[in-house]
Amino acid sequence: xxxxxxxxxxxxxxADVSSATVSRAFSPTARINKATREMILSIxxxxxxxxxxxxxTLLGQRSRLIAIVVNTIANPCEAExxxxxxxxxxxxxxxxxxxxxxxxxxxxxxxxxxxxxQVDHVxxxxxxxxxxxxxxxxxxxxxxxVTLEPHxxxxxxxxxxxxxxxxxxxxxxxxxxxxxxxxYIAGRESSWIDQKRKGWFETALEARGLxxxxxGRGDYTYDAGFKEAVMxxxxxxxxxxxxxNDVMAIGARDAAVQVLARRVPEDLAIIGxxxxxxxxxxxxxxxxxxxxxxxxxxxxxxxxEQDTSESxxxxxxxxxxxxxxxxxx
Numbered sequence: 001x002x003x004x005x006x007x008x009x010x011x012x013x014x015a016d017v018s019s020a021t022v023s024r025a026f027s028p029t030a031r032i033n034k035a036t037r038e039m040i041l042s043i044x045x046x047x048x049x050x051x052x053x054x055x056x057t058l059l060g061q062r063s064r065l066i067a068i069v070v071n072t073i074a075n076p077c078e079a080e081x082x083x084x085x086x087x088x089x090x091x092x093x094x095x096x097x098x099x100x101x102x103x104x105x106x107x108x109x110x111x112x113x114x115x116x117x118q119v120d121h122v123x124x125x126x127x128x129x130x131x132x133x134x135x136x137x138x139x140x141x142x143x144x145x146v147t148l149e150p151h152x153x154x155x156x157x158x159x160x161x162x163x164x165x166x167x168x169x170x171x172x173x174x175x176x177x178x179x180x181x182x183x184y185i186a187g188r189e190s191s192w193i194d195q196k197r198k199g200w201f202e203t204a205l206e207a208r209g210l211x212x213x214x215x216g217r218g219d220y221t222y223d224a225g226f227k228e229a230v231m232x233x234x235x236x237x238x239x240x241x242x243x244x245n246d247v248m249a250i251g252a253r254d255a256a257v258q259v260l261a262r263r264v265p266e267d268l269a270i271i272g273x274x275x276x277x278x279x280x281x282x283x284x285x286x287x288x289x290x291x292x293x294x295x296x297x298x299x300x301x302x303x304x305e306q307d308t309s310e311s312x313x314x315x316x317x318x319x320x321x322x323x324x325x326x327x328x329x
Contacts, residue, residue: 006047015040067114067122071102077274084297101126111137127191131156144303157303163321166289167200170323174269179240183214185228187244194244225251246272246279269329287329
């Protein structure tokens with residue numbers, strides 16, 4: 001049977017200090033004599049004491065909880081970004097609450113449930129949640145939107161991703177190599193991110209007097225890229241294929257080589273988007289429009305820390321993508 005926990009007042013009495021000193025002992029950033037902190041923590045361990053974060057929230061203090069709204073953690077790109085973000089938050093004694101939206105038809109109740117935990121910040125990666133919904137549900141907070149959804153809310157901070165220059169570099173190189181017939185495998189029709197990405201390449205192609213001649217639509221998975229590539233390459237004369245993410249591009253490459261005996265890049269150039277670690281593995285060596293995931297998450301952390309300063313102004317951060325060349329283009 002576990003020992004009964006003591007209260008903070010009982011701990012203060014045992015340590016012969018004030019309740020405020022006990023509170024500071026459990027706050028990594030609070031100023032307190034090192035010996036006093038160690039003495040309090042030693043007594044706390046002896047008597048099975050743990051501070052009650054929920055109680056501190058009820059008393060009007062910060063909860064140190066961060067709601068992170070994503071589509072899924074199964075996607076390698078989102079998983080890589082979340083891994084960096086969670087570690088950055090933990091280093092700052094902040095605790096993430098991760099909400100996955102992709103498999104839920106009615107997502108708003110899930111958001112409302114998270115809001116009842118009195119989170120200090122909300123970061124929306126999911127393109128299935130609008131800025132208006134985030135503002136309504138997380139009332140009193142300034143949401144951080146990183147979805148590329150166009151909005152002009154003065155209460156919303158945002159990270160804007162620009163891949164136009166990288167798309168132009170990729171298109172110019174493969175056009176100069178002789179590619180003339182382009183196709184695009186998109187993701188979800190409702191995705192702002194996918195529409196923005198496709199637009200970067202469409203603009204670059206128009207500048208060279210070209211356009212996409214065929215389109216496929218998948219769900220960002222390997223299987224979708226494989227299946228859509230087979231159909232596109234059988235129905236159309238395509239020598240350059242651009243995919244909405246790296247995972248679909250890897251599936252498309254395997255379909256072209258294994259099913260249709262197309263040589264990559266000799267017969268078909270393939271370009272992905274995201275710049276995930278797996279894309280650079282020797283077995284894939286994918287050419288991709290890459291985003292610096294560490295710099296991206298550092299920007300999210302910067303917005304969280306600036307928001308903590310309680311300034312009234314929302315902030316916008318602009319990041320650019322780069323072309324990462326592999327053996328597929």
